Amino acid sequence: MIYNKDKLNRELIVDCKKCFGLCCVALYFSASEGFPTNKDAGKPCINLKSDFTCSVHTNLRNKGLKGCTAYDCFGAGQKVAQVTFGGHDWRKAPESTKQMFEAFLIMRQLHEIIWYLIQAVSLQKDKDIKDKVNSLLDDTERLTLLDIDSLLAVDVEAHRTKVNILLKDTSEMVRSKACSGKxxxxxxxxxxxxxxxxxxxxxxxxxxxxxxxxxxxxxxxxxxxxxxxxxxxxxxxxxxxxxxxxxxxxxxxxxxxxxxxxxxxxxxxxxxxxxxx
Missing domain, CATH: 2.160.20 (Pectate Lyase C-like)
Incomplete structure (x- = not known):
């Protein structure tokens, strides 16, 4: 598969309008980390409105909610909402709630991996290693397009282990050049x-x-x-x-x-x- 890097980068940029407030519900929040209050995973944030927008979005920093402004899902939210679940939100289809939230956690990790692999492709000079990185990029993209049952069965840690080997190799190459080995x-x-x-x-x-x-x-x-x-x-x-x-x-x-x-x-x-x- 030949990747359009600009297209993938666009897909990894958050588009909250296409999401169902998944980060505001699926995640655990801690008030000590700059969130509104301690919140259990699966429980909606107190500021999440019925249309999945945030009631204090324009005033997050002033309210000290740095955790909210820092968080980035790498575009996983809109991918799960619009692709995995075809635009059906968890409020109208409550039977899908648990699966959707679990899928979001997995998708976020896969999109983060894609973010790193795209960088590794652009940095890597060794053709053989570059080919391996591109192959893993293909594999990861395919995982993000799986149906819900297959997606929930993905062993993300095993996949990440393979990715990390190539990321570390790329890191060593770049860092060696940056400091000339000194x-x-x-x-x-x-x-x-x-x-x-x-x-x-x-x-x-x-x-x-x-x-x-x-x-x-x-x-x-x-x-x-x-x-x-x-x-x-x-x-x-x-x-x-x-x-x-x-x-x-x-x-x-x-x-x-x-x-x-x-x-x-x-x-x-x-x-x-x-x-x-």
Whole structure:
């Protein structure tokens, strides 16, 4: 299958108007993480209206609901609503509620995997590895189009394990080029940078996969070639930082971070409107 990258990127961008408020119902919420209140999975948010819109959507940041503005489903919501369930919402078809919510959780993971694989295809220079990445991209896209029973039977973790091998290989290639093999010690890789001042640290080509960068100071830092897959960037300050060529960065991570008009982002990401000027 030949992929139209722009088309897939569009499909991975959230379109709430085509969804049934799935993220506002299917997910567990914690008030401590910037949501309206503690909420059990499967229970509608107190702000979800009958037409699946949010009653406080235009005022989320002012109400301190940072968890809501940061969340991104990679377009899984509209895929489940319009493709898997053919436009039939859970309120009009209550018998489908449990399956729809479970499907949303699986679809979100598959769409996230597609997001990373698209980046890996564009980055990978080795033809054999690139072919393998494209093959996995094909496989993942096919999984998202399965009927509901088949989708719920997908072993996402097993699929993710295969994907991660190629993502790590791509990461190593990009990071090696970014820092020319200097100042790298994978065995001493640090994961906890909570509140750390990193302005004087060389993070070009850094392996920051899964790192805790909550409230870290990265103002003006050059993160070219740095791998940020799975890194927790909540309230990390990237004002004036260069993230243009950082890899495996998502919109949700950027939404949770701080930045300004001088922050340089990858072209596939959108600058949050609430960042400082």
């Amino acid at each position: 100042n790298r010690n994978p065995k001493a890789r640090r994961l906890d940078y909570f509140g750390a001042d990193l302005r004087k640290i060389n993070l070009r080509g850094a392996d920051l996969r899964g790192a805790c960068l909550i409230a870290a100071n990265l103002r003006g830092v050059d993160l070219s070639g740095a791998d940020l897959i799975g890194a927790d960037l909540r309230d990390a300050d990237f004002s004036g930082a260069n993230l243009t060529n950082s890899i495996f960065l998502t919109q949700a991570q950027i939404n949770a971070a701080k930045g300004d008009s001088d922050t340089k982002l990858p072209v596939i990401l959108v600058r949050p409107t609430y960042w400082t000027k």
